[in-house]
Amino acid sequence: MRVVVPFAVDQPKTRLSATLSADERRVFARAMLADVLAAVDATGHEPTVLATAELDADASAALPDDSDVVVDDSPLSTAVNDVLATAEDPVAVLMSDLPLVKPETVRRLVAKSGDVVVAPGRGGGTNALVVRDADFRVDYHGASYLDHRAAARDVGASLGTVDSFRLATDVDEPSDLTEVLIHGDGAAADWLVDAGFQLSVDEGRVGVVREEERS
Ligand SMILES: Nc1nc2c(ncn2[C@@H]2O[C@H](COP(=O)(O)OP(=O)(O)OP(=O)(O)O)[C@@H](O)[C@H]2O)c(=O)[nH]1
Ligand SMILES: C[C@H](OP(=O)(O)O)C(=O)O
Structure with a gap:
């Protein structure tokens, strides 16, 4: 099955800007992309x-x-819908910011039955889809998991x-x-470790700290 992986090339992952510089977000986004593509390729x-x-x-x-x-420099939903509108076969859409995805995860996704298969993200988003219906169109952002089920x-x-x-x-x-x-063991996890990130436990709660921030 064709697996479409949307990728924002410029200024990705702005919600990480409190933690990573613009250059770091570019590199980290590419490491996550590499993890996702490697998982797809292995299947x-x-x-x-x-x-x-x-x-x-x-x-x-x-x-x-x-x-x-x-x-395609259109907004995300427009770009994905352009692909769906011309697709002759089923298509999967898998986001590029899913560095924990493994080949087995991709196999599970594409094996799931349904004209439209939705994999929710935490917080109501849609992290992956399989589209086997010619009339279905996406509408990302907000509670897109619920919106895609309704669509x-x-x-x-x-x-x-x-x-x-x-x-x-x-x-x-x-x-x-x-x-x-x-949980990661690919390029994104390696990049975080190389950049000095490590787990911290503070009053029983797990988070991350960066080496330079601890000294
Ligand atoms: N083709 C395409 N992909 C996009 C676009 N916007 C986001 N993406 C990708 O869609 C997925 C989900 O997007 P977001 O979680 O919003 O990622 P982001 O835009 O890099 O992050 P924020 O700036 O924090 O919103 C990621 O794989 C992005 O690389 C877009 O306009 N076009
Ligand atoms: C693309 C969007 O991603 P989020 O902004 O929720 O990460 C969505 O899942 O609808």
């Missing part, structure tokens, strides 16, 4: 990066050999849901870095 499914701009050398380095790249019902599509910790864990906020350090 034999074909990744297509849906990028907001031409990929630079760092982002291109994350691409497995058989990847396609589509550049599927509106076009008469049957619904599947994938309840997966690894798919639900998108990295949006500084607190999400904790999950990457605990």
Whole structure:
């Protein structure tokens, strides 16, 4: 199955700006992209990066050999809907900020039955979809998990849901870095460790600290 991976090339992950500089967010976003693409590639499914701009050398380095790249500077939902409108076969849409995703996670997603399969993110978002219905269209942001379920019902599509910790864990906020350090073992986790991040336990609560901040 074609697995479309939307990727914001410029100024990604602004909600991490209290913790990472603009340059660091660029590099970290590319490390997460590499983890997602590696997981897809290991399953034999074909990744297509849906990028907001031409990929630079760092982002291109994350691409497995058989990847396609589509550049579309439209807003996220418009760009994904452009893909869905011309797709002749089922398509999966998997976000690029899911560094805990493993090949088995991708296999579970694409194996789930339903004309529209939704994998919720924490907080009401939609971290992955499988679309087997020609009339279904996306509408991201806000409580998009609920919106996508309603949109599927509106076009008469049957619904599947994938309840997966690894798919639900998108990295949006500084607190999400904790999950990457605990459960990640790919490029994103390695980058965080190299950048000096480590787990901290403060009054029983787990978080992250950066080495330079502890001294
Ligand atoms: N093609 C495309 N992908 C996008 C766009 N905006 C976000 N994405 C990707 O969609 C996924 C979810 O987006 P967000 O969680 O909002 O990521 P983000 O825009 O980098 O982060 P914030 O700036 O913190 O909102 C990530 O894989 C992004 O790289 C867009 O306008 N076009
Ligand atoms: C794309 C968007 O991501 P979030 O902003 O919720 O991380 C969504 O899941 O609808």
